[in-house]
Amino acid sequence: MRAGPFAGYVVPKAGLGYRIVSKTLGASMWFWMMYRIKEDGPVAFGLRHPWDHGDHSDHGHGEKH
Numbered sequence: 001m002r003a004g005p006f007a008g009y010v011v012p013k014a015g016l017g018y019r020i021v022s023k024t025l026g027a028s029m030w031f032w033m034m035y036r037i038k039e040d041g042p043v044a045f046g047l048r049h050p051w052d053h054g055d056h057s058d059h060g061h062g063e064k065h
């Protein structure tokens with residue numbers, strides 16, 4: 001019996017399709033996380049409340065409100 005981390009078991013290599021799909025899904029996850037941090041970072045980290053809208057004087061209500 002061979003000594004080593006897998007005791008002689010050879011780990012199979014992933015196919016090209018699996019590698020492309022995994023890199024695409026991983027990259028899209030990171031892009032989505034960075035986008036959400038850009039949009040909602042202060043709220044996610046507790047630096048701002050979600051109901052605080054900043055210094056906007058016009059909230060899109062028009063003249064009727």
